[in-house]
Amino acid sequence: MxxxxxxxxxxxxxxxxxxxxxxxxxxxxxxxxxxIPNGTVADHLHGEQAKPGSLPWNTRMSIAIQTASALSYLHASDVIHRDVKTNNILLDNNFCVKVADFGLSRLFPNDVTHVSTAPQGTAGYVDPEYHECYQLTNKSDVYSFGVVLIELISSKPAVDITRHRHEINLSNMAINKIQNHALHELVDPFLGFESDSMVRNTITEVAELAFQCLQSEQDMRPSMEKVLENLKRIQGENGYSENTEEVEIPADEVVxxxxxxxxxxxxxxxxxxxxxxxxxxxxx
Incomplete structure (x- = not known):
């Protein structure tokens, strides 16, 4: 219901x-x-449909932008998804995004700063401040989307108990690599980070944006609208173009x-x- x-x-x-x-x-x-016939983003990054080099960087950028567009629209409509993850981002045969699974979503009154509720979500994606303080805001989705961005960059799952204990959570691994100027150790080697300067520049900027999304304090994270704006700017500045035409539907017309x-x-x-x-x- x-x-x-x-x-x-x-x-x-x-x-x-x-x-x-x-x-x-x-x-x-x-x-x-x-x-939606083509599985999930998780399937193509590190699941049953994952093949080295089969998901090029321009397709991943498109997935990031379309997902950010959906989340930005949700937030403008006063809805928090609360379970943003690559398993809930479906793909059609043209790799167009369909964000799914609203079982944990919450309507967010526009006259409050947060909703007090027991933390729910998926391990590896849950906002640490929400987990600690039980205060849900739309910045909780921003944190989860930051993990999605790192998955798109690395092709690694959000949680992997076979990794070093300090890197079991992908968010921790990403923050450490970025802070230590070792982004190249995080990036999927099949994306052309070392050989293509345009790919390298774009991935570096997206990683910096993901780093902002993954800040432990909610007030330090950008809004989903700002994240979408930056992704489009990064895409445009580096010569990439969307494969699909985006149609904006004003929230006040459909909510x-x-x-x-x-x-x-x-x-x-x-x-x-x-x-x-x-x-x-x-x-x-």
Whole structure:
């Protein structure tokens, strides 16, 4: 129900579309989303679909920008995702991003500075200040996105217990490498960091941006809007171009009033004994 309430308010080309849900009177509680066929970013970086050199840097930049665009839109719509990770970033056959899994997401009132709640999320991505102080803000998503940026740079998982104990968390490894001017030891060797000056310059700037996102204090991190702005600047300055045209949808045109519950269904149908309710969301 949390996912339905959140997604009924939103529409963005880089958010997975919710097609419908079962009736609340049905025994089986199911959500139906658009099918995204090409797996997750995690699959392509260090999972079953990972192959050396198969995900070039320009594609990774595009993934970073599209993900940042989706998160920036969420924050403008007063929603905190709270579980940003490469396993929740889906890819279509053209490697276009669809951010998914809103089970932990929270609506964030625009008249408060934070929401006090028990820390939830995935190990390796959880904002340390949120974990320590139980105060959730949109900067918690920024921290998690910083880990995603480091994954895109390194092709390493966010947590790996086979690494040295000080480097089990990828965020710790990245901060140490960047501070010690050893970024080359972190970068995926198949990205051309050593041989291509444009790739080297771009990765270096993205690493510096990730470093800002990974600051332990929330106030030290940039906003998601600023992160997106910087990624686009880095991309433009280094001669890369997006493969897809971005369509911005103003948040005030698609976000429903928080005072009114979203219309969860327009119609009901019965399929194989399951009563389905379709949501008022059109596929983009």
């Amino acid at each position: 949390n996912e339905v309430e959140i997604l009924a308010r939103l529409r963005h080309q880089n958010l997975v579309s919710l097609y419908g849900c079962t009736s609340r009177h049905c025994r089986e509680l199911l959500l139906v989303y658009e099918y 429903l009033s928080k005072r009114d519950p979203p219309p969860l269904s327009l119609d009901s149908v019965n399929v194989n004994g399951i009563c389905w309710e379709t949501t008022p969301i059109a596929s983009s």
